[in-house]
Amino acid sequence: MWGLIKMTREYEAPVKYSIIPDKLPDGKILTSNPDSVITLILNAKGLDLYSRTLFRRNNSVKINLSKVRLRREGDSYKGTLKSTSLMKAISEQLPLGAKLIGIEPDTLHFTFHKSYKKRVAVHPQLSLDFNKQYQLYDSIHIRPDSVLVEGLQKIVDTLSFINTEKKSYRNLNANITSRLALVRPETFPAVKLAKDSVTITLNVEKFTESDLEVPVSLYAQGKSVSYRIFPEKVVLTCRVAMRDYKRMDPSLFTASVDYEEVQHSQNNRVLVQIRRKPSFARVMRIEPEKVEFLILK
Structure with a gap:
């Protein structure tokens, strides 16, 4: 009591x-x-x-x-x-x-x-795993893609990017939008970040393969050269998103051999190079990889 x-x-x-x-x-x-x-x-x-x-x-x-x-x-x-x-x-x-x-x-x-301020890039720390045939359609979208940092000049000058928190995504087969916290660097004194998080977007698509027959030309940098190439065409195996499959056309690709390599070849066979392709396609294989050539005098 x-x-x-x-x-x-x-x-x-x-x-x-x-x-x-x-x-x-x-x-x-x-x-x-x-x-x-x-x-x-x-x-x-x-x-x-x-x-x-x-x-x-x-x-x-x-x-x-x-x-x-x-x-x-x-x-x-x-x-x-x-x-x-x-x-x-x-x-x-x-x-x-x-x-x-x-x-x-x-x-x-x-x-x-x-205090000093500087804008630096945001670096996403992501681990991505996709279902079969799926992958990113384009680059990872980050909003905002940079952040303003403030602190002592000698510290701010050492920073070129700010990491996000680590995040793992497994068995991806659809688009994802997520908010990730920014990780403030361990400095003394601490720096300030104008934002504490960013939004990331992953555009995920199902991909397939497409075969196209494309003619092979001679890349001679403006020189007038008469030539023959055997075979005259190669088959390109491309990886493309299902949404872009119908857009695939041989006219979107340029396959060629380099005249400089032709002149130095010992066996009249040179590698085929892809000098032009659409951004939505990735060339996986070229068949055949090398072609024979003949320079006509």
Whole structure:
């Protein structure tokens, strides 16, 4: 009974709180915060003080640093805040029943540096596995495909991309749109990202093979050359999405042999090269891979 009565009485006691810096001065980044833990002198019931002191329940407060007066020291900026100026803002963050009596230390110190911004590419960390005959129709779409990073110049200058979280997709046979968190680089001081996530879209299609007979020409870079090629045509085996299958036509492809290679060939046989093809088709095989040629004098 006496213990319960004591726990319901009001007492004053010091309770440690962590500072969460909020709203930094424009164009500045916090690089040192020696007073990151402050002591609040609280008046509250014994039970509430006991739980906050021993179990650290919600023992953190946000402090607005946007109005801190700065003085330059070399390439850094020093700022101070009188604890008394924070009484009202901190009191509003305390739980009901707790009254703020004082703050220690009486002055808080902060060090800032100039912040720099740079836009870098977003790099998706994906592991993709497809059902049979399925694959990506085109490249991975990322929105946005870049993000603005802000921090110390010597750190920002080392960044060329920002990774997304790792994600695996298995047995893909349909389009997917997903939101992925961006992974902030582990630097000190930490950099800021203008976005915390991006949206990725995977366009997945069923593919098949298509065989086309295409004539072979001589690539002579504008020179006038009379020639014969045997055989005159080759068969291209192409991988193409089902949606584009009907678009396949020999006129969309150019197969040729290089005149420079022809001149240096020892056996009158040279590799066939594909110099033009539609973006939606991938040439898997050329039959035959080499053709015979004859330069006519």
